[in-house]
Amino acid sequence: MGEVDITRDVHGFPGPNVDVEAIERELANLWKAPELGSLTQAEVVPVRTSVLNLVVVASGHAGAARIARTVSWLSVHHPSRLIVFVPDWSATDPTRDLDAQVSTHCSAAPEAHVAPCFERVIITVPPGALDLIVSVIPSLVLPDLPTFLWWPEPPPLGEPNLVRLARAVDRLVVDSRGFTRAAASLVRLHELCRQLGDDCALSDLNWACLAPWRALTAQAFDVAEHRWVLDAVTRLTVQYGYTRGAADSPAQALLFVGWVTSRLGWEVVAAERANRGPWRVTARRPDGAHVAIELHRIPAPPAFNGALLSGVLQARDGRRSGEFRAERVDDLETIRVTVGIDGVPPVSYAMRSRGADDGSLLMQELRSVDRDGVYEEALTAARRCVAALGKDERARL
Amino acid sequence: MQSATVENPLRAGLDAERMPPPCAVVIFGASGDLTRRKLMPALYNLALEGLLPAGFTVVGFARRAMAPSEFRAQIRDAINQFSRRRPVDPGTWEAFEQGITYVQGTFQDVADYARLDQELRRIDRERGTRGNRIFYLATPPTQYETIIDNLGRAGLNVPAEPGSWTRLIIEKPFGRDYQSAVALNDHLLRIFAEEQIFRIDHYLGKETVQNVLAFRFANGIFEPIWNRNYIDHVQITVAESLGLEGRGDYYDQAGALRDMVQNHMLQLLCVTAMEPPIAFEADAVRDEKVKVLRAIRQIDPKRVNEMTVRGQYGPGWVGGQPVPGYREEPNVAPNSVTETYVALKLFIDNWRWAGVPFYLRTGKRMPRRVTEIAIQFKHVPHPLFRGPAAASMEPNVLAIRIQPDEGISLKIAAKVPGPLIRLRSVNMGFLYGTSFMVESPDAYERLLLDCMLGDSTLFTRRDETEAAWRPITAILKGWAEAPPPRFPNYEAGTWGPREADEFIARDGRAWRQP
Numbered sequence: 080m081g082e083v084d085i086t087r088d089v090h091g092f093p094g095p096n097v098d099v100e101a102i103e104r105e106l107a108n109l110w111k112a113p114e115l116g117s118l119t120q121a122e123v124v125p126v127r128t129s130v131l132n133l134v135v136v137a138s139g140h141a142g143a144a145r146i147a148r149t150v151s152w153l154s155v156h157h158p159s160r161l162i163v164f165v166p167d168w169s170a171t172d173p174t175r176d177l178d179a180q181v182s183t184h185c186s187a188a189p190e191a192h193v194a195p196c197f198e199r200v201i202i203t204v205p206p207g208a209l210d211l212i213v214s215v216i217p218s219l220v221l222p223d224l225p226t227f228l229w230w231p232e233p234p235p236l237g238e239p240n241l242v243r244l245a246r247a248v249d250r251l252v253v254d255s256r257g258f259t260r261a262a263a264s265l266v267r268l269h270e271l272c273r274q275l276g277d278d279c280a281l282s283d284l285n286w287a288c289l290a291p292w293r294a295l296t297a298q299a300f301d302v303a304e305h306r307w308v309l310d311a312v313t314r315l316t317v318q319y320g321y322t323r324g325a326a327d328s329p330a331q332a333l334l335f336v337g338w339v340t341s342r343l344g345w346e347v348v349a350a351e352r353a354n355r356g357p358w359r360v361t362a363r364r365p366d367g368a369h370v371a372i373e374l375h376r377i378p379a380p381p382a383f384n385g386a387l388l389s390g391v392l393q394a395r396d397g398r399r400s401g402e403f404r405a406e407r408v409d410d411l412e413t414i415r416v417t418v419g420i421d422g423v424p425p426v427s428y429a430m431r432s433r434g435a436d437d438g439s440l441l442m443q444e445l446r447s448v449d450r451d452g453v454y455e456e457a458l459t460a461a462r463r464c465v466a467a468l469g470k471d472e473r474a475r476l
Numbered sequence: 477m478q479s480a481t482v483e484n485p486l487r488a489g490l491d492a493e494r495m496p497p498p499c500a501v502v503i504f505g506a507s508g509d510l511t512r513r514k515l516m517p518a519l520y521n522l523a524l525e526g527l528l529p530a531g532f533t534v535v536g537f538a539r540r541a542m543a544p545s546e547f548r549a550q551i552r553d554a555i556n557q558f559s560r561r562r563p564v565d566p567g568t569w570e571a572f573e574q575g576i577t578y579v580q581g582t583f584q585d586v587a588d589y590a591r592l593d594q595e596l597r598r599i600d601r602e603r604g605t606r607g608n609r610i611f612y613l614a615t616p617p618t619q620y621e622t623i624i625d626n627l628g629r630a631g632l633n634v635p636a637e638p639g640s641w642t643r644l645i646i647e648k649p650f651g652r653d654y655q656s657a658v659a660l661n662d663h664l665l666r667i668f669a670e671e672q673i674f675r676i677d678h679y680l681g682k683e684t685v686q687n688v689l690a691f692r693f694a695n696g697i698f699e700p701i702w703n704r705n706y707i708d709h710v711q712i713t714v715a716e717s718l719g720l721e722g723r724g725d726y727y728d729q730a731g732a733l734r735d736m737v738q739n740h741m742l743q744l745l746c747v748t749a750m751e752p753p754i755a756f757e758a759d760a761v762r763d764e765k766v767k768v769l770r771a772i773r774q775i776d777p778k779r780v781n782e783m784t785v786r787g788q789y790g791p792g793w794v795g796g797q798p799v800p801g802y803r804e805e806p807n808v809a810p811n812s813v814t815e816t817y818v819a820l821k822l823f824i825d826n827w828r829w830a831g832v833p834f835y836l837r838t839g840k841r842m843p844r845r846v847t848e849i850a851i852q853f854k855h856v857p858h859p860l861f862r863g864p865a866a867a868s869m870e871p872n873v874l875a876i877r878i879q880p881d882e883g884i885s886l887k888i889a890a891k892v893p894g895p896l897i898r899l900r901s902v903n904m905g906f907l908y909g910t911s912f913m914v915e916s917p918d919a920y921e922r923l924l925l926d927c928m929l930g931d932s933t934l935f936t937r938r939d940e941t942e943a944a945w946r947p948i949t950a951i952l953k954g955w956a957e958a959p960p961p962r963f964p965n966y967e968a969g970t971w972g973p974r975e976a977d978e979f980i981a982r983d984g985r986a987w988r989q990p
Contacts, residue, residue: 291526
């Protein structure tokens with residue numbers, strides 16, 4: 080296996096400026112670096128196959144290290160130009176020059192004759208300098224390729240420059256798993272989505288976590304004999320994980336409820352949550368009947384704090400009843416579905432949930448630059464669940 | 477609007493926008509190698525991806541007496557050994573194995589098919605498969621007609637319930653020559669309708685083969701030059717570094733022409749040469765492939781040696797290991813004249829390809845495993861650069877690599893930096909595997925899923941199979957009438973016999989070194 084990692088520092092941008100030309104010069108020089116000769120001696124050709132630009136705004140140097148680990152793995156599978164902005168308080172000192180680092184990493188599989196390479200640019204910026212970031216992105220991205228902006232930590236929702244920044248890219252990827260006031264932040268995320276409209280697609284790694292749940296749930300209702308259940312749901316019960324000492328994080332459960340609600344055409348009419356107890360939401364089906372929705376948090380290991388643990392749909396249409404149950408089993412990485420409907424043979428199936436690590440989830444979200452209408456509708460319905468709470472209850476979120 | 481009467485509203489926006497209806501797959505030859513290595517791992521991977529319908533069931537059918545639990549244990553071992561995603565995930569397996577059962581029976585006894593029918597009806601009742609069935613013939617081809625006849629006698633060839641479907645998947649080789657393929661088709665069609673029959677050529681299930689179609693028909697820039705005006709010739713190479721891998725019995729009866737050229741290589745030729753179909757739908761795509769096959773100029777058996785070269789490997793070294801010659805392989809006749817290498821030149825007599833030779837070559841025990849389609853363009857019409865400046869200048873080559881290092885490269889001429897005009901060929905490459913983040917599914921995963929969905933685009937139709945046999949049968953006839961070849965004529969670990977190099981050199985061309 081041939082592997083080469085070449086890194087160059089770009090020092091001395093005067094004041095709070097970023098010298099894009101100096102960065103581009105160093106990027107070009109990387110391809111002339113003698114280190115690449117070790118690949119060619121081994122008859123391996125370094126190639127740059129760029130599919131997208133990935134811009135990341137880290138939370139600091141520690142966050143940047145985590146991102147580097149995630150993205151270096153990702154980039155082997157998906158060569159891109161990666162631009163990481165690292166906020167650093169020392170960068171606010173007008174007398175201190177900003178720094179950047181450019182690097183290229185080439186890696187060839189055993190016996191392969193080509194080594195795909197990706198380029199990485201890390202730029203230190205003052206915290207909150209969204210305007211600076213907005214101005215640098217167009218200069219550094221590779222042309223004619225989609226640009227994704229990944230914000231691994233909670234973004235400054237409500238900050239006007241965030242909208243400007245998002246409009247400079249094709250898709251903004253956030254992660255509502257990390258939102259500290261998850262339910263309230265979902266409302267602001269919805270507002271951001273509304274403001275962006277067609278200018279930038281919005282996605283959420285927390286939504287990507289729901290992909291296996293959505294697939295398994297949909298699968299049960301591909302069976303025509305099961306489908307009446309969807310028209311006759313009387314109760315939806317959802318459980319999500321809570322780890323003592325961690326922040327209550329109902330965002331994923333709310334998105335699941337939002338998904339079911341929006342897909343089935345329900346309208347949220349009321350919601351309550353007393354003293355951090357279960358959420359109780361009332362929705363109205365298209366035929367006018369009410370559906371009782373409950374969200375319960377139950378103890379779970381730290382890796383599953385905020386993760387959906389089960390979803391149960393119960394239905395009755397007078398003559399018959401049915402239940403759909405999807406739940407995490409065994410090591411909680413497997414989701415099992417059981418469907419029990421009067422007059423129909425019971426069905427059970429399972430699926431390994433895809434990894435919920437940032438890299439796997441991000442890979443899913445980088446596959447498309449288009450708006451995800453299903454997500455946006457689910458987010459809208461989730462927002463209604465929150466908005467339907469009483470004023471005091473909302474204040475406590 | 478009530479959901480029960482419309483599409484599943486929960487499926488919107490999911491990766492799998494279509495899910496097959498509940499069904500049962502019956503595998504004849506359930507204890508065989510294909511079932512263990514390919515079919516069950518493929519089905520398990522589909523389960524892992526959540527792409528199988530609720531109630532999905534596999535019924536193994538084979539001669540050996542064993543309990544369903546023993547069959548399940550065998551399948552689990554096979555998945556652990558051969559699945560691209562292993563080891564088995566306990567949760568997925570627990571649900572998947574509930575849908576695996578086994579019927580012991582012989583292919584010859586119609587009473588065993590009646591028992592199979594009863595078992596399928598039980599499965600319909602208990603797992604909700606609603607009479608939807610796929611019969612997969614993973615058996616030696618000698619068993620095909622027997623199984624097909626008995627399926628018909630037991631009434632298993634027709635849908636079990638109103639609105640349900642019954643399908644049949646048949647593996648290659650589909651006949652031994654044109655006449656036997658026609659006879660097999662006639663036999664099949666007495667019992668099954670053409671739309672029930674899915675003739676599998678797993679090459680068509682490969683992502684990179686499908687990518688050839690995407691490359692040609694989703695990029696407007698190539699179509700104007702994809703013809704005799706710009707293309708000098710096409711080379712299609714399928715090289716294997718492996719030998720027989722225990723398939724001596726079969727291979728010694730088949731040879732490279734039947735085993736590789738008649739099916740896989742002609743499919744590659746078709747996707748390279750076909751006209752744009754009117755839609756990416758089963759019959760539209762297959763209509764265009766059939767036109768290509770029908771346009772292949774028939775080789776006069778008397779001139780077969782001018783248009784083909786055959787070879788057989790002797791002992792040699794591959795990948796640093798000594799390997800025996802073909803005739804020393806197990807279950808191969810010591811004086812066998814079966815070809816393990818074949819090179820041939822075909823012409824497609826139509827407006828687009830008139831006069832453009834398609835060179836096909838395949839062989840076992842080559843230096844490396846590689847499958848590629850190389851489109852060699854013509855020289856520039858007027859040589860602007862002469863002498864030393866153009867010493868290294870070569871025509872453009874577009875190489876579509878099917879495996880390994882799947883991707884596309886274009887060889888172009890570029891100026892070497894410096895005060896003088898000197899040209900050199902450089903490659904511009906697109907690597908399929910490193911440009912998309914998801915792991916490609918195995919060909920069998922795609923094809924099994926397509927069959928469940930009733931999509932036969934990637935399966936071969938009757939006329940396609942027969943049209944593919946016509947030129948091959950003419951070559952077989954010519955070889956049979958020619959003096960026996962002097963084998964072995966190439967050393968294992970080389971790119972084939974010297975005659976193959978001379979063969980293409982006569983046309984002023986050379987084989988690529990892929």
